[in-house]
Amino acid sequence: MLCYQNLAFQNMSSKKLSDIRQNYSKGFLNILDLNPEPIKQLEIWINDAISVEHPEPSAMQLSTVDADGRPHSRVVLLKGIEAQNLLFYTNYNSHKGKDLEQNSKVAVLFFWPLLERQVRVEGTASKVADVQSDLYFASRPRESQIGAWASPQSAVVSSLAELEQRYKKTENQFKGCDIPRPPHWGGYSINPDYFEFWQGQPGRMHHRLCYRHQENKWRIEQLAP
Numbered sequence: 692m693l694c695y696q697n698l699a700f701q702n703m704s705s706k707k708l709s710d711i712r713q714n715y716s717k718g719f720l721n722i723l724d725l726n727p728e729p730i731k732q733l734e735i736w737i738n739d740a741i742s743v744e745h746p747e748p749s750a751m752q753l754s755t756v757d758a759d760g761r762p763h764s765r766v767v768l769l770k771g772i773e774a775q776n777l778l779f780y781t782n783y784n785s786h787k788g789k790d791l792e793q794n795s796k797v798a799v800l801f802f803w804p805l806l807e808r809q810v811r812v813e814g815t816a817s818k819v820a821d822v823q824s825d826l827y828f829a830s831r832p833r834e835s836q837i838g839a840w841a842s843p844q845s846a847v848v849s850s851l852a853e854l855e856q857r858y859k860k861t862e863n864q865f866k867g868c869d870i871p872r873p874p875h876w877g878g879y880s881i882n883p884d885y886f887e888f889w890q891g892q893p894g895r896m897h898h899r900l901c902y903r904h905q906e907n908k909w910r911i912e913q914l915a916p
């Protein structure tokens with residue numbers, strides 16, 4: 692398997708990175724077509740990604756900033772949009788959880804290459820109510836519930852074997868019973884104050900429209916690509 696992967700990389704490396712470029716031509720983004728509510732516009736674009744069966748249509752890159760001002764990005768899944776806010780679930784003791792404890796400002800990025808679209812969102816994250824995390828945790832597959840207890844997300848572990856042992860131990864511990872939500876696992880709700888919608892265009896003249904939340908209203912502006 693490893694050999695096969697190495698071979699695939701060798702073949703790919705025959706193309707120079709500086710020669711990789713895409714000509715974007717799949718759509719337009721006209722200010723007149725935008726929904727006045729950015730969250731609705733985001734929902735429209737997520738639904739478009741789902742309609743074209745885009746891989747991981749709800750995946751978003753979440754960036755947080757640590758106590759030293761160093762940014763960190765990783766992918767999480769958007770699990771809902773409620774009252775204008777974006778929801779995701781994670782381990783509160785993870786790196787991102789620790790970042791969010793001291794700096795609640797986040798940036799989120801969706802990229803749907805099949806649609807030649809990107810959306811940037813910025814805002815403030817806060818923990819959701821325990822009852823909401825309980826409800827979502829209860830809806831997860833049992834394997835994921837065990838994983839949430841077994842994996843000390845972001846901590847250094849000695850080996851894969853240690854992780855497997857932890858998983859088995861947790862599986863046995865909860866044998867025959869429902870698995871409650873671990874107290875260190877739950878949701879965050881991101882309250883956005885900035886959105887930017889990007890649609891690729893020929894000649895790098897991409898369409899960019901942003902919404903800024905000012906004086907309780909969303910102001911839409913065109914940005915140069």
Ligand SMILES: Cc1cc2nc3c(=O)[nH]c(=O)nc-3n(C[C@H](O)[C@H](O)[C@H](O)COP(=O)(O)O)c2cc1C
Pocket residue numbers: 747750763764765766767768769779780781782785786787788844845
């Ligand atoms: C497609 C995809 C979806 C993911 N979804 C989640 C998620 O919803 N929640 C989560 O905690 N981690 C998710 N991860 C793992 C994170 O990217 C990351 O590895 C993990 O949360 C630890 O990040 P941290 O150490 O910066 O806290 C996902 C990864 C991928 C590639």
